[in-house]
Amino acid sequence: MASVDVTTTVAARPAPIAPAPGELMPVTSRVAPSSALVVAVHGEMDATTCPLLHERLIAHVRSTRHLILDLAGVSFFGAAGLTVLVVVREAALLADCRLCVVARTRPVRLSLMITGLVDVLDLHTDVTEALVCPDLPAGARLVDPRQPGDLR
Template sequence: MNTPNGFTGSDDAHPGKLLTVDVQPHPRGIPLVRLLGDVDLATAPLFQRAVEQQVAQRQRFVVDMDGVDFLSSAGLAVLVDVRQQMAEKDLKWAVVAARATVTRPLEITGLLTMLPIFDTVPAALDAVADPVAG
């Protein structure tokens, strides 16, 4: 279901576990896709839709996963898919992941070294920003 600021959904087996995906414009012109909650089989499609919108607009963007409490293989699959789509379009993107709830699954699967991972939003924005615009 859409909310005014993004997407929200829940896992029917755990109705209290929600994922909020909020796409925020950033003053540097780079959309910031913030995730809050669990990224699992039930909620990964919300994440997928938000990033697909950015890819469809040929946008550079940053995914902030510091609010993610749980990251399942479904969420990892979204990240792998985004990586492939962005590479095909030759677009920059970055992921903010400093919490173990996100970095541990990325490390175990080998994605930590394959994805553009940064510890902070400013570092991720710097990596994605157009060098001319700063």
């Protein structure tokens, strides 16, 4: 499994939440000027890393009205990651919390396309777009989430 060094920060970059012992997936969170909570995930989303992420996201869903889950730093996206997205989406619906998912990398987008979750989740190509998410009409997310043109 890959490990990401998050000890170096630049200017206003959010500081990582201190990882628990043995945690392989750094997660950062910050409150945006629009009051949305932006949670950025880095590394691998698999059966080892997802249980703690699941707990954190459920807690965030209960404490905010707009949660942006930024998966731009995810290098591996397994079935456990898909499960987390589905469960957190359901919790967000119940809590009346708007969940926006930033998905622009190949590992994340391909998994979402294959499973059909591109039609269920509110997907965006970057955090800036997701920050204005509540103001966008339904269906104004990715132009065509099935087009791999911007996949890295």
